[in-house]
Amino acid sequence: MPLRIHITGTVFGLILLFLSQTAAAQKAEQLSSQHRPIVGSAKSDTAKITALINYAMAVFDYSNDSTYKIAEEAMALSRKAGSLSGQGRALEVFAKYYLYQGNFSASQEASRASFAIFKQLKDSSAMAGMQTYIGFNYIRMAKFDSAVAELFAAIDLIPARDSLQKAHPYNGLALAFANMSQIEKGLYYVLKSEQYFAMSGDTTSWVKMILNRANFNGYLYRYHESGMACREVIALSDHAGYAKGQCMGRLCLGGHYGRYPEKLDSALYWLRQAEAYAEKFEIGPFDKVHIYFVSSRVYYTKGEYDQALTYTRKALDISEELGLMESLVEFNQQLAKIQIHRGDKKGALQALENYVQFRDSLQRKEMATKVNELETKYRTLEKDKALAEQQLAITKKDLEIRKKNLQTALLGAGLLLVLIIGGGVYYRFRTRQQLQLQRMLLLKKESELKMRQASMEGEEKERARIARNLHDGAGSILSGVKLYLASLENQYIELAGSPSYHDTLRLLNDAVTEIRDTSHNLMPRLLFEEGLDTAAADYCEKLGRNQSVAFAYESVGRPTRYDPGFELTVYRMMQELMGNVMKHAQATHALVQLEFGEEEFAMTVEDDGKGMASGKEGAGIGLYSLKTRAEAFHGSMEVDSSAEGTSIHIRFPVPDTIITSQSA
Numbered sequence: 001m002p003l004r005i006h007i008t009g010t011v012f013g014l015i016l017l018f019l020s021q022t023a024a025a026q027k028a029e030q031l032s033s034q035h036r037p038i039v040g041s042a043k044s045d046t047a048k049i050t051a052l053i054n055y056a057m058a059v060f061d062y063s064n065d066s067t068y069k070i071a072e073e074a075m076a077l078s079r080k081a082g083s084l085s086g087q088g089r090a091l092e093v094f095a096k097y098y099l100y101q102g103n104f105s106a107s108q109e110a111s112r113a114s115f116a117i118f119k120q121l122k123d124s125s126a127m128a129g130m131q132t133y134i135g136f137n138y139i140r141m142a143k144f145d146s147a148v149a150e151l152f153a154a155i156d157l158i159p160a161r162d163s164l165q166k167a168h169p170y171n172g173l174a175l176a177f178a179n180m181s182q183i184e185k186g187l188y189y190v191l192k193s194e195q196y197f198a199m200s201g202d203t204t205s206w207v208k209m210i211l212n213r214a215n216f217n218g219y220l221y222r223y224h225e226s227g228m229a230c231r232e233v234i235a236l237s238d239h240a241g242y243a244k245g246q247c248m249g250r251l252c253l254g255g256h257y258g259r260y261p262e263k264l265d266s267a268l269y270w271l272r273q274a275e276a277y278a279e280k281f282e283i284g285p286f287d288k289v290h291i292y293f294v295s296s297r298v299y300y301t302k303g304e305y306d307q308a309l310t311y312t313r314k315a316l317d318i319s320e321e322l323g324l325m326e327s328l329v330e331f332n333q334q335l336a337k338i339q340i341h342r343g344d345k346k347g348a349l350q351a352l353e354n355y356v357q358f359r360d361s362l363q364r365k366e367m368a369t370k371v372n373e374l375e376t377k378y379r380t381l382e383k384d385k386a387l388a389e390q391q392l393a394i395t396k397k398d399l400e401i402r403k404k405n406l407q408t409a410l411l412g413a414g415l416l417l418v419l420i421i422g423g424g425v426y427y428r429f430r431t432r433q434q435l436q437l438q439r440m441l442l443l444k445k446e447s448e449l450k451m452r453q454a455s456m457e458g459e460e461k462e463r464a465r466i467a468r469n470l471h472d473g474a475g476s477i478l479s480g481v482k483l484y485l486a487s488l489e490n491q492y493i494e495l496a497g498s499p500s501y502h503d504t505l506r507l508l509n510d511a512v513t514e515i516r517d518t519s520h521n522l523m524p525r526l527l528f529e530e531g532l533d534t535a536a537a538d539y540c541e542k543l544g545r546n547q548s549v550a551f552a553y554e555s556v557g558r559p560t561r562y563d564p565g566f567e568l569t570v571y572r573m574m575q576e577l578m579g580n581v582m583k584h585a586q587a588t589h590a591l592v593q594l595e596f597g598e599e600e601f602a603m604t605v606e607d608d609g610k611g612m613a614s615g616k617e618g619a620g621i622g623l624y625s626l627k628t629r630a631e632a633f634h635g636s637m638e639v640d641s642s643a644e645g646t647s648i649h650i651r652f653p654v655p656d657t658i659i660t661s662q663s664a
Contacts, residue, residue: 049086088117095133128157132169147176167196187216207245227256247277258298267298305342328358533559557596577605585609601652612641
């Protein structure tokens with residue numbers, strides 16, 4: 001894909017598609033000259049404020065600094081005229097400006113202040129617009145759940161007469177779901193947003209949505225649909241004279257053709273056109289980085305390593321200037337592979353050193369961010385604890401006062417009345433105490449379940465990170481070394497008859513295969529793409545080919561897709577159970593059964609082995625770990641073991657919130 005979608009680690013790669021600047025100095029000067037007579041005209045203050053706000057929005061894509069100054073002028077005039085509407089719209093410009101500048105706290109403050117003004121004016125359409133800005137800020141801060149809630153709330157606020165305004169929150173929902181690895185759902189909202197932009201006649205936003213549709217389809221391996229979308233962008237942008245779209249559409253199509261070895265010349269043709277548009281219309285540096293790097297990959301695939309080197313260095317220069325750490329990691333890795341093919345050992349070694357340096361810096365930065373988040377959560381919990389203790393002290397003091405008042409009131413009453421009232425108070429106190437204890441136990445149980453789920457999510461993220469590092473790091477480097485060694489046979493004929501040379505190649509090939517298999521086991525791609533049913537069947541089939549145990553797989557009910565975290569947990573439990581069968585059961589046959597029900601999902605693993613020593617559910621650390629994982633999703637586990645074999649049955653409830661989609 002021309003523009004890669006970063007699902008893990010950061011949201012900026014995706015959001016640049018919607019928010020990147022298209023600075024053009026001549027256009028900014030032209031708009032600036034149009035602005036002067038408007039401000040200096042003899043219109044009323046309200047008309048001047050409206051003209052200033054409209055101009056600030058129009059000039060935004062060409063000069064952010066001018067936008068800010070114009071908004072300040074509009075705010076000053078609005079305050080002087082006492083115009084609440086003008087102040088709200090000026091705050092909207094500030095919110096947009098700060099969002100694009102990366103100052104999310106300032107953008108949120110301006111958005112909420114503007115929302116409050118429009119709420120006072122009962123302008124639900126404008127309120128929806130500001131709530132959309134709040135959602136985009138949450139996306140940029142990687143708080144995707146909060147973003148989704150704000151964007152849906154914005155959609156609910158939009159009046160029927162302004163339904164085309166829904167295009168913007170739908171755009172945000174596409175971003176949020178994509179960054180939560182829900183690409184299909186993200187594509188759904190891209191199409192809805194694209195539909196509204198098309199109806200509104202907003203060509204610029206429409207083009208951006210089509211580009212995003214191309215990227216989403218590419219990420220889902222729907223290359224034909226991706227290529228068709230690239231051509232739509234070119235046709236629409238050429239017709240409208242939209243320079244940014246003309247450049248990005250050609251970049252998109254060049255990247256599309258770059259996937260096919262037989263179409264590399266066509267890829268380069270479109271990429272060179274994209275590069276020409278970028279230079280002619282001063283397209284922003286972020287887009288130039290994409291053009292250069294996609295060109296580098298195409299030249300590399302074609303075997304023109306000098307050209308690949310030139311474009312990789314161009315991409316690196318801009319990335320270093322902009323401080324794009326993720327790009328520096330990826331581009332140095334690409335540079336190392338190019339230098340290996342060019343025979344430049346020193347250059348390859350330097351690129352590898354830079355790759356390791358930037359990768360470590362990026363990981364330290366990510367770790368520091370996580371530590372800061374944890375520290376913030378810890379301090380929040382400390383404050384909550386202090387407030388709770390303060391409230392408890394107040395409650396105790398209040399109870400003491402009530403107790404004294406009660407004792408004073410009872411002094412004049414008879415002994416029988418004192419006993420009756422005292423018994424009633426004691427009974428009520430005990431009842432409240434028991435209810436409070438039950439609530440505390442319930443909260444503790446829920447907290448333990450959340451901690452278990454968080455622990456499992458952390459393990460899977462670490463596995464995914466290790467898998468990516470193995471596949472993209474060591475795997476790529478070893479593959480390059482393998483190609484380099486293989487090419488030596490053509491340079492030194494005597495190596496053709498050297499057993500040691502061929503043994504070295506064979507061992508290197510075994511290492512590459514081992515790293516690839518390990519990477520796939522750590523991050524099962526088939527599970528995320530096809531679901532539990534397909535992934536479990538494939539795993540049983542592979543295991544049955546290479547082991548002494550004959551594994552059979554059986555599916556009951558209609559296969560259903562669940563929440564990715566739940567599916568991954570079940571898959572890991574199945575792997576552990578099958579591993580136990582191979583290691584300890586001494587079995588010859590085993591059965592794995594998945595049961596997809598409307599209200600319950602179940603997994604059963606049976607074998608004809610020797611059974612477990614105690615035959616009890618609590619035997620062994622492994623079974624305890626499995627039981628703990630099941631409880632994290634409100635599940636249960638039953639173990640039945642004897643000398644004739646072992647059967648382990650795990651059940652999970654299936655609430656509506658877990659199911660995401662169903663296969664046909």
